[in-house]
Every structure is written in structure tokens, then in C-alpha cells.
Amino acid sequence: MGMVTLTRTTVAGREKVRGRRHRGESLTKVLFVLPAAVAMVALFGYPVVKNLLMSLQDYGLKTFFTGAAPWVGLKNYSTVVTDKLFSDAMLNTALFTVGSIAFQFAIGLGLALFFHKKFPLSGVLRSLLLLPWLLPLIVSSATWRSILEQDNGILNRTLLKLHLIGDPVPWLNSPSVALIAVIGVNIWIGIPFNVTLLYSGLAEIPDELYEAGQLDGATGWRSFWYITWPNLRAVASVLLMLGVVYTIKVLDIILGLTGGGPANATQTLATQSYEKSFIDFKFGQGAALSNILIAISFVFAIFYLRGTRRAVDE
């Protein structure tokens, strides 16, 4: 005890020597950091830690009333991983993420290149393109649900009238088609985000490069391949990484369109996690699934951080 007091007084004494002003300054620094630090801990730190703890507990309906949540170790993880739906959900999550991002990016890039060539009304059209982004997701998915309806949906009726199909396509009613339909809707929702970022990436490329390239005979495809694409790569890699992190956890669109059905054909890790937590009230298992999801996102986030750091270093 004496030792402690002694050390403290010596430290205080040394600080007194260094001057009151210095201490005031460091206090100022702490006070400035404090709000952000508290917000980070309360809004990011606490939920992540709580979720981790929850995944190691038998956290059910009873817990809310009695507060008792016995520790079960990794049992929740083994239960969800050996669930018969887990491998299907993994595969669907992968297909959903890869399918969505590939097409969102390709179509987004095409549209961005298209709008990069200024033409009358291009500004208006480009802002109209943002519309899917502005709609609440639950509205979009309800609307798409009625568009894709097998018997009376406008899509099937149009295709039938155009004689493009002989029989109505069971968009949301067949286990083999539903995932494709859900991916399609997600692509539609993701396009504006891709167009916006890629368009601003294109705007950053100096015109002189193209002029110089033209002198060397780089026009059309060659100018895209040797000038546009290398200059767009930084934006593109950020976009793809963000896309993965956003898409892998998509929940509302799937719930709104199919609820994971038909016959579990559109179950992903996210819908499974939701179902475990809020329908079965097995919050421990739901937390375990969402931690697996977070771990996968985290791997991609590390790639992203390393990618951007290299870009800065260059």
C-alpha cells in the first residue's frame, strides 16, 4: 500500500514538473476521443461481445424471465453445423453472394460506362436509376413478390403474351427456380450502388490519358482494357469487397420474397440465424450462426483492408 502511494506521488511530482499546461492538453485530447470511444464500445463492442457470449450459452425464452442462461461451451456451434439445412444454407449463401455480385458489378459497370458518355437527359436517367436504392427493401420485395407471382404476376403475363414462354414460370414456387428469382431481385437492388461508385471512379480518370492513348491507337475496347480498367481497379476492389460484406448478410429481401422457401430452397445463413433466434427462440444457436456469418465477412474485410492499404502505399 505504501509502495503504491509512493509511486503515485512520484509520478504526480514528475508531471508537476512537466507543467500544468501539458497535462491540460492531454486531458483535452482524452475528452475529444471520449465520445467516439464510448459510442464505439456501446454500439459495436458490446453487441459483438454479447453475441459471442450468447453463442456459448443456452439462451432461450426462459432466459428473458429468469435471467438464467447456462454455459454450454461450443454445443450451439456443433448443433447448427450438423443441422441438415446447414450445408444447403452455406451453398445458397455462396450462390446468392457470388451470383448477385457478379451481375451487379457487370451490369453496373456497363451502365456506368454508358452514362460516362454525356448525352441529353443522361443526368435525369442516371438519377432515375437510383430509384431501387431509395425504396424501403420491404416495399421492393413485396412489389417483386406480386410481379413474380406465377398465375397473375405481370412478368409471366408479359412473357406469355410475347410468346417467349409456353407455360408460366414458377418463379417463387419451384425450389429450382426460386433462388435464381431471389438473386435476380437482389441484383436489381444492388445495381444503383455499383453504378454510382463506378461512375465516380470513371469521372476520376483524367481525360488526358484517353487523348494520349488515342494518339497511340488505343480506342474502343483497347482504351477500356489499357486505360479505364487499370485506373478503375482500386474502386472496383473496394466495391467488390463491400458487395460481399453487404450481400452475405441479406435478410429482408429473402424474407419478403420467399421466407426461405419453397421447401427451404432459399435458406441462407442469415435467414437461418433469424429463424433460430426469432421463430424458434433459440437465441444461442442464432447467435452461433450469426457469428459464423461475421467470421466469413471478417475474412473479406481483412482482404479489403489489406487491399486499400496497399493502394495507399502505392
Place this chain on the structure above:
Amino acid sequence: MISKRIAAALAGATTVSLLLVACGDNGGGQSSASGDSVKSLTVLDYYNNDPDKSLVQKGLDSCASQLGITIQRETVPGDTLIQKVLQQASSKTLPDVLMLDNPDVQQIAATGALAPLNDMGLSGDGVIKGMVDATSYDGKLYGLAPVTNTIALFYNKDMLAEAGVQPPKTWEELKAAAKKLTKPGRYGMAFNANATYEGSWQFLPAMWTNGGDETDLTSPQVAEALQLWVDLVKSGSASKSVINWTQGDVKDQFVAGKAAMMINGPWQIPALQKTPNVKWDVVTFPLNKPDQTPVAPLGGEAWTVPLNKDQAKQQKAGDFVKCLNSDENELAWAKARFTIPTKTALLDQYVKEVPSMKAFTEQVKTARARTGKLGDKWPDAAKVIYQAIQLALTGKASAQDAFKQASGG
């Protein structure tokens, strides 16, 4: 420099005050009124849409004035009630009187959150057995439902008359009628077979009427009932979209004239009355074999009393639930809200006064509760049921194998 320091101090102070606000919520609230001086009760239910919202309010108000208290009522959307209850349970702010959907009562009672009503002088005497089963747990009564509902077969009178079809009494007649009533742009039959508890609920009349049981879902009786759903969809008499429809969607199809018959409940009647050109009637669920009786699931909400440290308040809440379940209130709510009283003795009088509810009332007499046999394990069985339906209707399994596949780990 000075302004910078002030800004820093402000930033710090804001953080501290935010933290204080966040922590300050826990105090207060639970002031205990001692003795007989209970002046008000808090009530939570999910009747958040009119006309139900105001009709229920009338009943609550009349009981409040009988007991000489005031009520503070909160209503939330149906699908968020359980989440709300969990949230209130963990912050110890449960209401004095809590409405729960009847299949949820046992699950919540199992957590120890509810007070047994027997101890407060209430009983389920005279109430239809199915409902007492649903609201009892471990031999004690935890809730009382003034009114109930169920599902039966609605049919469009004009369409049946036009096709020369009688309302079906057997499954064979149902299939034949549905086929005959189907024409381009219209299906003979509509029901809900989606992958939620609602899909299981709509399947129960077929399953139970045929002698199937949730304790053995792989029995031939259950498979036979599933075959009925499969036949209706495979033959084109019902839309393939039934696997995504809610009961509301089913009603919309019926109202729009795109379905000639449907499985649905009396809570749709106010909506049906808005389109008077659709003439409809209701019959009990058809039978597979003539010696069977139709068995449908019981719907409706029970009123419960969460455990309260304040004994006087808890007793008052018990009295309030008792008043809600008085004969007068049961009849008043049944008449106003197209539901059925839960006391057997009131049923005949009710049908006399409201003849349009005859089929539903008949069906209620033999109806069963979803949680009657399995208790708080019912959700697991319900999940197997809706997954088996999905497997069979999408052709991923035969009706015979679907239940094995859905329940096998």
C-alpha cells in the same frame, strides 16, 4: 485554444450525461400501491387494427368501470407481441394484464412468468375443453379466452350454383367440386400452405379430421391428409402459389373471384362484407370417411396475469380477467367481432342470435387446441408439418415420405 478546450469539455460532458440517461431508466416505475387502493392496471394486447381495436377497448372499458379502476392499454402488431413480451420480461416491466395467442400460453407459462389463475379464484369450468387444454400448464390454469375462432370451408354461392355443384361434404366431393369449379383465371380451391405456423394451422383440419395426430406425424392418416393437399395442387384445382400464400392472400383470391372455395376463418368476414357482390357461405370441413367428425384447430387469444410483486394489483388483474370472461362480455365480443364464445352453455343461444356463425360454432364444439397434447413442444411439431407440406407440394417428396424427411434429422 480556449474555445477548443470548451468544446472538449462539452464533448466529455455530453458523453457522461448520455451514459447517465441510459442508466437512469431502471429506477422508478414499480411503485407498489399497498392494500386495496389499486387504481389502475396496464394492459398489453395485439388488437392494433380497427374494428377489433375499438371493439376490444369497449369490453376493457366496461370491465374497468365495473372494478372502479382505469386502464392504460398498449397495442402492438401481432407478429411483434412475443418479442415485446421478452423485452418487457428482461426489463421487469411486464403489464398487469397480458393477452397471448392461445398456443403461446404454455410456452410463456413454462418460463414461470405467469400467475396461476386458480389461486385468484378463477376457473375454466364450463369452458370448452380444447381451450382449457391450451391455457393450462402443469395442471394449472394460466389464461382464459373469452372468445375463440377456427377455420372452415368458405364457398362462393354464385359460382357453385352456376357449376351445379353442392358444397362438398367429403374429400372426394371436395376434389371433384374444386376440379369442376376451375376454369381459366379461376381456381376451384384456395388454402394457405406456406412455410410458417399458419401453413400448419390450415393443414390441421385435414390431418385431425382423418384421425392423424401430432404425436405420430409419420402415420398413414397424416400422409393421407397431405395427399389431399397434393391432389388439389397437382390436378390444377388449386394454385401452385399456395406454398407462398398467407391467409390474407387466400382471402384476396376469394374476394377477387379467382378462387371458388377457400379455407379461412371468421375474422375475414368484415373484409368479405366490404364486397357485397361476392355471395358466400360456410360449411364445416369435409370428411375423408363418412363416420368421421370434423376436427379443426382452436384459435383466439387468452388473457393472462403476469406474476406481480404487488399482490393486490395481481388480484385486481385476476378480477379483471374474470370480468372479461363473463357471459355478457363473451357474447358481446362474439357478436361484434365474428368470434365464438368459449363457454359451451352459450353456444346454442349464440347461434340462434347469429345464424351466419353456425358452421364455425359447430366446428368449435369438436375443435382441438394445438398445444393440447404436446404443450410447449408444439412449435417443433408445427415446424415439421409445414416443412413436410412444402416438400410434398413442390414435388421434392411424396406425401408418404414427406413427414419422414421433414422430421428425420
